[in-house]
Amino acid sequence: MQEERELVQIRRETWTVLCLLTLVIMALFTLLAGTYQVESGNIWSVLTGSGSALDQHIIFNQRLPRLVAAGAVGASLGLAGAIFQSVSRNPLGSPDVIGFTTGSASGALFIMLVASSMTSSDSTGLPGISIGLGAVLGGFLTAAIVLLLTSHASKNGGTSLGNQMILIGIAVGAMLGSLNDYLLTRADLDAAESAKTWLYGSLNALTWDVVAGPVLLILFFVPATLLLTRRLRILELGDDLASSLGIPPKATLNMLVGAAVLLTALAIMLGGPISFVALIAPQLATRAWKTPGIALCQSSLLGATLLEIADYIAAHALSPFQIPVGLVMGAVGGLYLLIMLIRTR
Amino acid sequence: MAVVGISRVRARQFSLRHSIFAHRRIPLIAFLSLLLLVCLIILSLGIGSRALTPTETFQGLFSPSTTTESIIVWKLRLPRTLAAIVVGASLASAGVLMQALTRNPLAEPGLLGVNSGAAIAVVSAVAFFGITSTGGQVWFALAGAALAACLSFLLGSTRSRSQDSVTRLILAGVALNACFGSITGIITMFNSVAFDSHRFWVVGSVAERTYGSIAAVTPVILVGLVAGLLLIKPLSVLALGDDCAASLGLPLPIIRVTALTAVTLLCGGATALAGPISFVGLAVPHALRILVGNKLSRLLPMSLIAGPILMLGADILGRVVAIPNEIEVGIVTAFIGAPILLWLVMRINSTPKTPRFSKTMRADCSSKNYCTAPSESLNHAKRKHLPHAGRA
Numbered sequence: 001m002q003e004e005r006e007l008v009q010i011r012r013e014t015w016t017v018l019c020l021l022t023l024v025i026m027a028l029f030t031l032l033a034g035t036y037q038v039e040s041g042n043i044w045s046v047l048t049g050s051g052s053a054l055d056q057h058i059i060f061n062q063r064l065p066r067l068v069a070a071g072a073v074g075a076s077l078g079l080a081g082a083i084f085q086s087v088s089r090n091p092l093g094s095p096d097v098i099g100f101t102t103g104s105a106s107g108a109l110f111i112m113l114v115a116s117s118m119t120s121s122d123s124t125g126l127p128g129i130s131i132g133l134g135a136v137l138g139g140f141l142t143a144a145i146v147l148l149l150t151s152h153a154s155k156n157g158g159t160s161l162g163n164q165m166i167l168i169g170i171a172v173g174a175m176l177g178s179l180n181d182y183l184l185t186r187a188d189l190d191a192a193e194s195a196k197t198w199l200y201g202s203l204n205a206l207t208w209d210v211v212a213g214p215v216l217l218i219l220f221f222v223p224a225t226l227l228l229t230r231r232l233r234i235l236e237l238g239d240d241l242a243s244s245l246g247i248p249p250k251a252t253l254n255m256l257v258g259a260a261v262l263l264t265a266l267a268i269m270l271g272g273p274i275s276f277v278a279l280i281a282p283q284l285a286t287r288a289w290k291t292p293g294i295a296l297c298q299s300s301l302l303g304a305t306l307l308e309i310a311d312y313i314a315a316h317a318l319s320p321f322q323i324p325v326g327l328v329m330g331a332v333g334g335l336y337l338l339i340m341l342i343r344t345r
Numbered sequence: 346m347a348v349v350g351i352s353r354v355r356a357r358q359f360s361l362r363h364s365i366f367a368h369r370r371i372p373l374i375a376f377l378s379l380l381l382l383v384c385l386i387i388l389s390l391g392i393g394s395r396a397l398t399p400t401e402t403f404q405g406l407f408s409p410s411t412t413t414e415s416i417i418v419w420k421l422r423l424p425r426t427l428a429a430i431v432v433g434a435s436l437a438s439a440g441v442l443m444q445a446l447t448r449n450p451l452a453e454p455g456l457l458g459v460n461s462g463a464a465i466a467v468v469s470a471v472a473f474f475g476i477t478s479t480g481g482q483v484w485f486a487l488a489g490a491a492l493a494a495c496l497s498f499l500l501g502s503t504r505s506r507s508q509d510s511v512t513r514l515i516l517a518g519v520a521l522n523a524c525f526g527s528i529t530g531i532i533t534m535f536n537s538v539a540f541d542s543h544r545f546w547v548v549g550s551v552a553e554r555t556y557g558s559i560a561a562v563t564p565v566i567l568v569g570l571v572a573g574l575l576l577i578k579p580l581s582v583l584a585l586g587d588d589c590a591a592s593l594g595l596p597l598p599i600i601r602v603t604a605l606t607a608v609t610l611l612c613g614g615a616t617a618l619a620g621p622i623s624f625v626g627l628a629v630p631h632a633l634r635i636l637v638g639n640k641l642s643r644l645l646p647m648s649l650i651a652g653p654i655l656m657l658g659a660d661i662l663g664r665v666v667a668i669p670n671e672i673e674v675g676i677v678t679a680f681i682g683a684p685i686l687l688w689l690v691m692r693i694n695s696t697p698k699t700p701r702f703s704k705t706m707r708a709d710c711s712s713k714n715y716c717t718a719p720s721e722s723l724n725h726a727k728r729k730h731l732p733h734a735g736r737a
Binding site: 182192196334338 | 500501513516517519520521522523524525526527528530531533534535537540541544545547548623624672673675676679680682683684686687691
């Protein structure tokens with residue numbers, strides 16, 4: 001018993017170290033590799049502040065923001081996914097289930113395709129941040145509608161809260177999804193293509209002015225959300241037991257879902273709706289670290305690592321073409337599900 | 346005593362009258378819905394950016410000539426109407442079969458990965474072979490849908506008897522959807538023509554279909570339909586549960602494979618013709634269950650009338666609501682279907698008041714199976730598959 005516990009402990013620590021190591025290695029790869037080659041001998045001098053101005057510009061103003069954004073988006077999506085999977089008690093739970101992603105896509109499309117044509121300015125001139133804000137607004141509105149309907153439905157009694165949330169999320173999401181398709185068919189081809197790229201989720205061509213604000217917020221909110229871990233654990237035991245232990249299930253649920261929605265919103269503001277990070281990271285983390293229940297902190301770490309790897313692939317697989325990282329994650333996610341299916345045959 | 350006796354007689358009379366009413370109700374509903382369908386067909390031939398009066402419509406329809414009315418009816422409106430009827434009937438019957446097979450009222454035929462398979466085939470047809478006409482794309486879409494369905498059959502099949510094969514199948518469909526969606530995305534990233542074609546295809550529309558493409562999918566759909574009609578009896582028995590059905594001597598694997606093949610043919614044919622159209626396969630069976638009850642022998646034939654009614658109604662609405670523009674039928678069905686789904690969810694969650702579901706449905710409901718979305722039944726599968734959940 002004692003030995004087994006120690007073994008698990010060692011296993012967990014190994015995974016943590018492995019994850020951090022991969023994170024550092026991927027960071028170095030991302031900073032060094034690209035169409036413009038920075039010599040590996042020069043990297044240290046660039047990082048310490050000396051080195052040629054061109055090297056410094058490429059590394060600090062072009063590759064570093066993308067790297068930081070990938071890590072932050074991965075961490076917040078991983079954490080948000082873990083919360084949703086725990087709250088909905090469903091390994092397939094993710095921000096998609098309350099329609100957040102589809103709603104944010106609607107918001108962004110509205111800004112990109114409708115608002116830009118109304119103000120009759122060229123659509124490419126719109127700053128990325130206003131698209132992000134539109135997305136976040138759309139996401140929040142959708143999530144609010146879904147949660148409102150959920151609380152209305154739960155008044156009639158019935159099954160668990162999480163269950164109803166999923167069903168209502170599916171319905172609202174389907175409706176908004178077809179609205180998005182409609183908006184795409186009504187735009188001209190160029191606008192529709194750039195909108196579609198955003199919809200897949202891409203970290204390409206990010207600069208500090210866009211990245212800085214959301215990243216700082218993520219750096220604050222991820223640890224703040226991790227403080228809720230204990231409450232989440234107790235809520236996992238069931239609504240009744242949680243309230244008998246002095247934790248109001250409904251208020252805690254709202255707080256947790258609120259935090260997860262906020263993290264997703266920040267991630268979407270940076271990179272658009274990137275699929276499958278929120279789904280895979282918590283599942284893999286729980287298996288790797290062998291935690292009881294869903295691992296919050298570890299999901300966050302693994303999410304960051306996953307997205308850095310995926311972003312590296314997206315930037316270099318078909319270089320000089322840039323694939324949106326969301327497409328890479330979609331392929332990875334589909335393969336993950338297929339592997340699970342084949343393994344459990 | 347006397348009072349009790351009278352009330353008993355009355356009760357018997359009442360129940361007698363009631364049962365006669367119930368007996369006559371089904372043909373009445375069938376007749377009324379056929380009437381509605383005919384009205385909608387006439388409306389569908391007449392309504393559009395150039396509206397025709399009923400007399401003009403009939404003249405155009407029954408005396409084919411070179412008049413404007415005749416050309417409008419025969420070249421534009423009739424193929425469109427036929428396509429809507431074919432697609433509606435096949436999607437609705439596929440939905441009935443799928444829900445009977447999975448015993449999950451929220452199962453949708455599109456879950457098998459058919460839509461994304463057809464999408465990737467259409468995009469490839471445009472990008473690699475330069476085929477942009479809907480008539481040429483039909484064959485690709487059909488092949489893609491069939492390929493995706495075969496793949497999800499292969500991946501979803503299982504050797505162990507303890508696992509729910511249908512749930513695995515749906516999970517395989519989800520996985521294939523993700524992979525295919527990614528590849529479709531990458532192809533459309535690099536090919537603007539393919540992207541342009543895809544964004545219109547993915548909405549789902551019955552406008553501008555040719556007689557050729559309707560003729561191409563009709564045999565496929567007919568085969569699926571015949572298979573479905575032959576399955577009415579076995580599937581009704583299957584509603585009692587796998588064990589019960591097996592003990593009554595049903596060959597379960599054969600029934601499952603046949604039913605899924607039928608669903609694939611129906612759904613693949615419809616998707617090839619009109620693109621992915623959501624909610625028809627979900628909403629029609631539910632509406633019918635309220636009207637004619639839960640018997641598969643009534644549901645399946647009625648779905649062949651009700652599906653076209655919904656599709657034609659949605660298509661006409663899409664033509665009318667934004668004159669002079671049109672809204673594609675796929676968008677209209679989603680906007681009609683999503684509120685229906687919402688209403689269903691609310692209704693299911695306040696169950697005790699709903700007596701219209703059969704015994705098996707209610708039994709499922711009490712075991713929480715009924716109240717679950719596909720994703721929740723995936724949950725059960727996942728619990729079995731992922732060791733962590735079991736150990737937790």
